[in-house]
Amino acid sequence: MVVRKPRLGPDDWTAAALTAIGEHGLAGVAVEPLAARLGTTKGSFYWHFANRDALLEAALSSWDETYTDAILRTVDAEPDPVARLRALFVAVTASERAPVEVHLHAAADHPAVAPAMRRAVARRTAYIATQLTALGFDPAEADRRALFAYATYIGHIQLVVRIPDAVPQGAALEAYLGTVLAALLGQPAANRAG
Amino acid sequence: MVVRKPRLGPDDWTAAALTAIGEHGLAGVAVEPLAARLGTTKGSFYWHFANRDALLEAALSSWDETYTDAILRTVDAEPDPVARLRALFVAVTASERAPVEVHLHAAADHPAVAPAMRRAVARRTAYIATQLTALGFDPAEADRRALFAYATYIGHIQLVVRIPDAVPQGAALEAYLGTVLAALLGQPAANRAG
DNA sequence: CCACCTCCATACGGAACCGTATGGAGAGAC
C-alpha cells in the first residue's frame, strides 16, 4: 500500500478552508489543524500563502462565486418572477449551503469577512427586489419586502444550523415555505377563521 | 484620590460575562481579560467559580430571565393579541438586546448554550403562536407563522448587528416593520400595482 | 489581640495556535 503524497496547490488549501468554515466557523481556519487534515505541515501552507488572512481572503473570494453568483445565474433561467423566487427559496433552503452561510455571517465582525457579507446582501436583496418590482410592487415596497425575505432567509438557515429541532421537515416544511412565500408576495392568509 | 477596591461577588463576574458576550461573543468570556477589566486577577475568579464553564452557565441563566421571561411578562400586559405582537416587535428590535442575542445564537453549538437556545425558541414561538391562534388562525397555521415571525426576528437582529448598513432607520424602519407585521398577520399587500 | 475565614495576588505549568528559519527531497532542464 503506497502512501500517495500529491503536492498541494493554493486551491487545495482554499477548499479545505471553506469546508472548515462550514464545520467549525472561522475558528476552524487554523493553519496547523488544516495541515494535519491535508496530511501535510505548516511548511506547505506558508509556501503558498503569506499568512492566515491571505487564506481567508482566498476562501471568501471562492465563496462569492459559489454561493451568490452561481445561484443567481441558475435561478435567473426560470421563466417568470414568481418561479424565480420559488426556485431561489428551494435552492437556498434545501441544501448544505447553510452551515457556511451561517458561520460566515457569524464572523462578519472580522475585517476581511465584513465586505464579503455586505456585497452578498446587496446583490441578493437587489435581485429579489427586481423580481418584486416586476410583479408590480412599487420600488420602495419592493425594497422592504426584499429585505424582509432576506431576513427571513438568514433566520431560517440560522435555525436550521443552530436549532434544527425548531424547523419542520418534509411536508410540514413545504407547507411552511408556502405560507412564507405567499406572505412575502402580499397574498392574504387563507387558514384564518376570524 | 483613593483607588477603591470593592470585593467582588459571583454576580459581578456574571454581569461582566454577559457584557462581554454582547461585545465579543462567547470568546469574550475569557477569564484573564475579564479579570483585567474588573481590575482584579484570576485568583478572584477561581475563588467564585469552578471554571469557565460555570461562569457561562450562570450568565446563561441570567440571560433566560432578562431576555425572555421579563420581555414576555411586559408584553403580555397589552390588551389584545395584535397590540401584544406589535409591542413585542418594538421591544425586541429597537434595543441593545441584539448583540447578546446574536452572539449567543452564533454559539449554539456549545453544549452549554444549546439548551438555553432551545428553551428560548420554544417559549418565544409558543407565545407568538398563542397570539395568532387568538386571532383566528388554526393551530397549524399559527405555528407556521410563529416560526416565520421568529425566523424574521433572528435574521433582522443578525443584520442589525452584522451588517447595519443593510437595515433602514427612522421612518423607513417604521414602514418596514409595518410591512412585516401586516404580512405576518396575513393581510393583503397594499402598494402593488399589478 | 489573635485566630480564623474570606477573598485576592502572584507564580507556575500546559495547551493550542501563529509565524519564521532553515535544511532538505523530487522533478524537470540541459
Add this chain to the structure above:
DNA sequence: GTCTCTCCATACGGTTCCGTATGGAGGTGG
C-alpha cells in the same frame, strides 16, 4: 548526472488563554 526551482518537514520562539498552587491581606468573632 548535476543544477535549479518548487515544494515540504522540522524545529524554534512568541502569544494568549486555562487551570492549579500557595501565600498573604483584611475584616470579624471570641
